[in-house]
Amino acid sequence: MSVIYLLLALSILVALIFFGVFIYSVKRGQYDDVHTPAVRMLFEDELVKEENQKQSIKTKD
Amino acid sequence: MQENCFHCGNSCDQDAIVYDEKDFCCRGCKTIYELFANNDLGCYYDLQDAPGAIPEEVAGKFDYLDNQTIVEKLVEFDDGDIQVVNLYVPHMHCSSCIWILENLHKLQAHIRTAQVNFPKKTVRITYKSSALSLKEVVQLLSRIGYEPYISLDDFDKGKKEVDRSLIYKLAIAGFAFGNVMFLSFPEYFEVEEYWLEEYKHLFRWLMFSFSLPVVFYSGTDYFISAYKGLKAKILNIDVPIALGILVLFLRSTIEIIFDWGTGFFDSLTGLVFFLLVGKFFQQKTYSFLSFERDYKSYFPIAVTRIDKQNKSEENIQVYDIEVGDRLLIRNSELLPVDAILINGEAQIDYSFVTGERDPVRKVSGDKLFAGGKQLDGAIEVEALKSVEQSYLTQLWSNDVFSQNKDASFVNLTNKISKYFTSVLLVISLVATAFWIYYDSSMALNVFTAVLIIACPCALALSTPFSLGNMLRIFGRAKFYLKNAHVIEKLNDLDTIIFDKTGTLTTNKKVAITYEGMNLTEEEASLLKNTLRASNHPLSRSLYTFLASQSISTLDSFEEITGKGMVARQAENSIQVGSASFVGSPQVERQLQTTVHVKANEVYKGKYTFNNQYRSGVQKVFNALSRSYKLVVLSGDNAGEKEQLAKMLPKNTQLLFDQKPDDKLNFVKGLQEKGEKVMMIGDGLNDAGALAQSEVGVAISENVNVFSPACDAILDAEQMHKLPSFLLAARKTVNTIKYSFVLSFLYNVIGLYFAVTGQLKPVIAAILMPLSSISVLIFVTLLTNYTSRKLKLFKN
Numbered sequence: 030m031s032v033i034y035l036l037l038a039l040s041i042l043v044a045l046i047f048f049g050v051f052i053y054s055v056k057r058g059q060y061d062d063v064h065t066p067a068v069r070m071l072f073e074d075e076l077v078k079e080e081n082q083k084q085s086i087k088t089k090d
Numbered sequence: 091m092q093e094n095c096f097h098c099g100n101s102c103d104q105d106a107i108v109y110d111e112k113d114f115c116c117r118g119c120k121t122i123y124e125l126f127a128n129n130d131l132g133c134y135y136d137l138q139d140a141p142g143a144i145p146e147e148v149a150g151k152f153d154y155l156d157n158q159t160i161v162e163k164l165v166e167f168d169d170g171d172i173q174v175v176n177l178y179v180p181h182m183h184c185s186s187c188i189w190i191l192e193n194l195h196k197l198q199a200h201i202r203t204a205q206v207n208f209p210k211k212t213v214r215i216t217y218k219s220s221a222l223s224l225k226e227v228v229q230l231l232s233r234i235g236y237e238p239y240i241s242l243d244d245f246d247k248g249k250k251e252v253d254r255s256l257i258y259k260l261a262i263a264g265f266a267f268g269n270v271m272f273l274s275f276p277e278y279f280e281v282e283e284y285w286l287e288e289y290k291h292l293f294r295w296l297m298f299s300f301s302l303p304v305v306f307y308s309g310t311d312y313f314i315s316a317y318k319g320l321k322a323k324i325l326n327i328d329v330p331i332a333l334g335i336l337v338l339f340l341r342s343t344i345e346i347i348f349d350w351g352t353g354f355f356d357s358l359t360g361l362v363f364f365l366l367v368g369k370f371f372q373q374k375t376y377s378f379l380s381f382e383r384d385y386k387s388y389f390p391i392a393v394t395r396i397d398k399q400n401k402s403e404e405n406i407q408v409y410d411i412e413v414g415d416r417l418l419i420r421n422s423e424l425l426p427v428d429a430i431l432i433n434g435e436a437q438i439d440y441s442f443v444t445g446e447r448d449p450v451r452k453v454s455g456d457k458l459f460a461g462g463k464q465l466d467g468a469i470e471v472e473a474l475k476s477v478e479q480s481y482l483t484q485l486w487s488n489d490v491f492s493q494n495k496d497a498s499f500v501n502l503t504n505k506i507s508k509y510f511t512s513v514l515l516v517i518s519l520v521a522t523a524f525w526i527y528y529d530s531s532m533a534l535n536v537f538t539a540v541l542i543i544a545c546p547c548a549l550a551l552s553t554p555f556s557l558g559n560m561l562r563i564f565g566r567a568k569f570y571l572k573n574a575h576v577i578e579k580l581n582d583l584d585t586i587i588f589d590k591t592g593t594l595t596t597n598k599k600v601a602i603t604y605e606g607m608n609l610t611e612e613e614a615s616l617l618k619n620t621l622r623a624s625n626h627p628l629s630r631s632l633y634t635f636l637a638s639q640s641i642s643t644l645d646s647f648e649e650i651t652g653k654g655m656v657a658r659q660a661e662n663s664i665q666v667g668s669a670s671f672v673g674s675p676q677v678e679r680q681l682q683t684t685v686h687v688k689a690n691e692v693y694k695g696k697y698t699f700n701n702q703y704r705s706g707v708q709k710v711f712n713a714l715s716r717s718y719k720l721v722v723l724s725g726d727n728a729g730e731k732e733q734l735a736k737m738l739p740k741n742t743q744l745l746f747d748q749k750p751d752d753k754l755n756f757v758k759g760l761q762e763k764g765e766k767v768m769m770i771g772d773g774l775n776d777a778g779a780l781a782q783s784e785v786g787v788a789i790s791e792n793v794n795v796f797s798p799a800c801d802a803i804l805d806a807e808q809m810h811k812l813p814s815f816l817l818a819a820r821k822t823v824n825t826i827k828y829s830f831v832l833s834f835l836y837n838v839i840g841l842y843f844a845v846t847g848q849l850k851p852v853i854a855a856i857l858m859p860l861s862s863i864s865v866l867i868f869v870t871l872l873t874n875y876t877s878r879k880l881k882l883f884k885n
Contacts, residue, residue, distance in 0.1 A: 033289065041269075048265050055257050065208040068185045069192065
């Protein structure tokens with residue numbers, strides 16, 4: 030019957046791990062700037078697209 | 091056909107440069123486009139139309155970065171091979187800017203990475219310092235139109251620690267609140283069930299351990315503030331809160347120790363969590379603005395010193411300037427110290443210091459003051475004082491700059507809490523006395539229950555949420571406040587003081603009028619072409635004012651610094667400049683800026699530059715004069731007194747020739763008479779008055795550019811909304827008052843349960859969040875309604 034103690038301990042441990050990770054990420058400054066990463070995320074695609082266009086032009090030549 | 095520049099979006103004149111089937115307004119913009127196009131960075135123009143800026147002339151400007159001691163102070167990290175520097179780039183404004191700055195490594199292979207922090211407008215660049223110097227990095231940025239701003243401010247800063255303790259406290263309270271809710275849920279319904287009976291002690295002690303960090307870490311601010319308040323004999327709002335937290339914790343602990351019940355751990359953690367959420371919401375900051383600036387943000391970090399013996403030049407930090415040093419001040423550089431002019435013609439723009447717009451001409455031997463900007467060519471000066479002892483910088487040694495304005499301010503909540511706390515204590519004592527007489531076993535229960543239920547959670551939340559919401563609304567309407575208290579201060583004002591130059595007038599537009607004979611077509615064309623060749627600010631604004639003419643080359647052109655220009659083309663000659671230079675037959679009226687024209691040896695006439703008042707100034711004054719005393723306090727001469735008197739309401743006080751100290755003392759004088767003062771200004775010359783006044787508002791044409799230390803920054807375009815902002819502040823304070831009534835109602839309901847001894851944990855657990863959330867919704871809706879009704883977002 031002591032399985033409930035184990036489960037409780039485990040669930041709290043998991044919660045504490047997530048909590049610790051959150052505190053760590055705040056401490057590292059990951060939440061200091063929430064705007065730029067949101068914009069940066071969208072850049073990659075456009076870069077790739079542009080390169081593709083360049084390549085297709087080159088192949089025409 | 092008017093075309094807009096593909097790079098910067100400015101309209102191109104006829105002299106547009108066409109390259110790659112695109113129009114450019116100047117060579118600088120075209121060069122950047124070429125650079126980007128050749129390096130596969132054309133994507134810059136896909137993200138946003140015309141995102142760029144015209145690059146400025148930088149030759150010699152960053153030479154001081156050759157000085158290793160200065161570089162050391164600026165870089166964040168240096169291991170001899172790799173350096174990391176964090177630069178402030180004011181031009182950063184769109185996603186294209188982020189993109190190009192983060193792709194710097196494509197332009198310069200020695201740049202490892204560049205990371206943008208957009209809200210702060212900074213870019214952190216990591217580069218190989220053995221191959222690339224900081225100067226080259228800065229020059230690269232300047233060349234592509236992103237000139238970083240390096241000032242004396244960067245020099246002292248060092249590495250700033252960010253205070254994130256509120257986030258930690260909030261996170262811990264939230265974490266504990268959630269878990270305690272789970273653990274206390276089974277017992278709410280008091281099911282007499284075997285397994286629940288078995289495990290409830292474990293659950294209770296788990297809740298207890300979750301509440302420990304909440305009380306002893308998250309809640310510490312309230313205990314400290316309550317203690318400070320009591321020490322100063324003030325019953326602030328944190329006194330009943332701290333009392334509530336303490337009583338909740340002690341009673342709950344005792345209850346679980348003696349197995350009397352579950353305790354109120356859920357209410358306890360919830361209370362602290364909600365309170366901290368309120369605090370967090372109120373703490374809206376505009377990270378790209380700074381409200382704490384002093385002269386250091388304006389001053390250069392280094393200056394060129396000329397060695398008297400061997401005539402060599404070196405760059406030194408401005409703090410190292412000693413009395414007697416010979417300094418070289420280049421075109422558009424700022425004088426860091428009081429000095430005597432030794433060599434060269436000085437045209438000094440003192441607008442930072444005095445607010446006077448027109449540059450002053452100085453000759454060798456004249457005294458120059460720190461803060462003046464040299465406009466015309468290079469000059470040599472000899473330092474008379476060190477940086478800290480100069481005339482302008484001494485203003486900052488005045489006491490007002492070291493005082494904390496908020497410390498003496500008692501906000502509305504604390505005013506009310508004085509009565510609230512007294513009444514609360516009386517009720518709890520009366521109720522306890524009654525129960526001691528009636529049923530003494532219940533007395534302690536009732537006493538603690540009253541303190542728990544009356545804990546002013548809703549009351550303490552209504553202010554941060556209504557102020558915090560209004561702060562955001564103001565921010566969206568481009569009126570940026572330093573903190574939420576400013577709204578309460580805006581509600582309570584008697585006098586509003588305006589600076590004239592830069593505040594009531596705009597620097598962007600000048601009204602130019604012409605008096606004299608008409609110019610022939612050839613003369614007009616010659617005038618425009620002559621002005622085109624000059625870099626003088628007056629020439630530039632006159633050039634943009636005049637009707638466009640075809641571009642032609644001048645046969646001869648000579649600019650006599652500080653006097654004017656002589657130009658010749660075919661058989662026409664022209665002289666443009668000051669009255670004495672041109673030989674004006676009229677006696678010069680000293681008070682206005684004029685440019686005189688003489689063509690083919692005949693005096694033609696003069697252009698007069700008048701300050702252009704912002705649109706809607708008259709309306710603003712008329713609206714405000716109904717409820718406030720208005721004053722115009724100008725550092726300028728009385729040249730426009732008549733015009734102002736005609737334009738503004740009759741009872742407006744007009745004062746001219748006010749030095750920075752005079753302005754400060756004027757504000758102080760009013761305050762000694764018991765008046766609450768709002769100062770609206772723009773320059774460093776207003777800094778003293780802005781700091782002294784209850785609310786100092788800096789008007790800014792471009793909020794990214796620097797404004798002096800103040801309580802609020804108002805976008806110049808939004809000036810006409812000033813009466814609406816003040817009205818909105820008043821309505822917000824009224825909203826808070828209504829919400830107080832609402833939260834008192836909840837308290838009365840709660841007190842009924844408490845006084846009659848029926849307070850169960852489940853009732854507290856329902857009542858507390860219910861009251862908090864309903865008050866929160868109430869104030870948010872009401873402040874949003876206010877902003878919509880006052881049309882704060884309409885232009």
